[in-house]
Amino acid sequence: SLLVTSGPPDSSLQVWQVSAEDSDVIKAVSAIPAANSTGQPWAKIATMSGRAPWVLHGSNLNSIRITEVESRKNVYTGASTNNEELSAVAFLDSNSFLLCCAQGQLCLADVRQPRLPLEASSIPSAPSGGCWAMGVQHSPPGSASTPQPIAQLSSEGHLILRDVRKTSEALAWVRCRVPSAPSSTTEFLCISWAPALENCLGVSGFDGTVHVYQQRQSWGSSGREAEPIFVHKGHVFGAGGDPALVTIHTWHPQKPRALLSAAGDGSLQVWDWVESCG
Template sequence: MEAVGAGEEEADEWLLLSLRLYKDLHTFELQAPTRVIEWARGNRVCVAGYGQSGGHEILQLLPPPTLQAKETQGLCPERDFKVECGGFSNRPVYSLKHVPDTSLLVTSGPPDSSLQVWQVSAEDSDVIKSVSAIPTENGTGQPWAKIATISARAPWVLHGSRLNSVQITEVESRKNVYMAASRNSEELSGLAFLDCNTLLLCCAKGQLCLADVRQPQSPLEAVSVPSAPCGERWCMGVGRGPQGSDSSFQPVACLSSGGHLTLTDVRKTSEYLASAKCRVPSASSGAEFLCVSWAPALEGCLAISGFDGTVHVYDTQSWDSSGKEAEPIFVHKGHAFGEWDSSGGPPLVTVHTWHPQKPRTLLSAASDGSLHVWDWVQSCGKCG
């Protein structure tokens, strides 16, 4: 893993500008691009390859010291992400989740909707080894499965590629503990555990669906995102309510390939709390990597990516239901100055995630193999 050396004039100008824009900035280059960035035990970070060639690496990285220190240390593009252990998958990794309270990882990816289970080895080994696979009924020919994990009762994985294939499997025994009742075959773009009993599913066409593990026979009913434009693909991000608020309140952000953002409450997904149009380029090629996520430590703050080589950060606290264009409070442009990717085009951000404790710190990756860690300078009164 090597530090990126920016040689072009534009990149040099951006790095100079970064002295004013960032409290902390690290730039790295992976051997292959990743579309997953997952926090694992001990604030480790997992990434994995998704290209078409064989031998897709799964790596667990020790983060830079500044991600663990209480105080940031300024601009520091050093080679200080360390590979702690790794393994190889014989299929591209499109999704990867750490199973809480265990040393297990679950991955999914083409050509079908089956899952692979991995063991992150003990301290005396640097190997991530495959330990089992979770097949799915009629999984052949199905899109790759979206996944979520929880360890409330036992290590569980929620998975499915379509609304009528959603199920929960006990990771270690591979026992099926829930199968959704639905005849709707809409493709899923995401799913999440709201708690150990409640699931939230998002369809690619924008419908949201709540399910209860305790009522497996209840048919799933998908509700369209309010005012959702037709013909666009959608993804979702689930957040936590403000400190001191009703514990059942969890905001859901739905992002479309046209840049529309709607905010809803999981208790009533048929109504929206606010909506906005993001200032993003037309989504001719970005739908595959659409990503929206709530900041875990900044109230009302979220980030979006997948449209180009940037990550946009928004403060939603002043949004209303008008759907007017929203102004980002920060735009990370660093990936746009990278090398052109294997498809011969400019880099496209494939994924981003927030640091679980550091309020304004994000990690982002792009199709050229770049991996950035950044903490923007706080503007007065905006997000934190």
């Protein structure tokens, strides 16, 4: 199987071959260059499995590409003169994808219309200021008509839920419980939907913890503070000095309450959770 990563020194991608189960060798096999990659931030990436696996990648709105992983054939090149920095990219299905700019604007695009300019739409209902991350809840197989909720998270702790069919309106708006002195960096903000649990979200990137929230009818759109139903502090307790910043987390695709998280000190933890009582 193949693994795709992005990283230094520019916004190009690396493709790795993962060995069979009886070996722990991961070997670099190729690289996917990016247009005007020199001096650009690391590319944001999303993959889609199909007859030929694709990777959606880019660091700015005007550098978006879709590349076939195995052949490195270019499938799609975005048409845009806007160099707005991206914070997240996601496939919605085999024909469409969604981009989130660092300032919170969203851009919905169709792979079948490469000449249509990519335009980032401002979000009038979003609080101004801060940087924004995005997570998309993918519909289960066989339910293509199910609306796909979008979750946006700001560096100030605002969490907004939207319908992909009408991103200008907020379905819910709350404020996450963030530390009084959060990390000075915003590049590791992460929000993700649980694939096997209803209305559950993971939030990280503010400190050494991962918070689990469950969307409730009482959330509304007033920006009130939401209570997490679980807080993972494994990276805090494992730190010898200052707690390491959680840089990423992801949900297990089949085990509903299992997550994996990594931190800046190189720690990698697999854990599950139960809802707090009281």
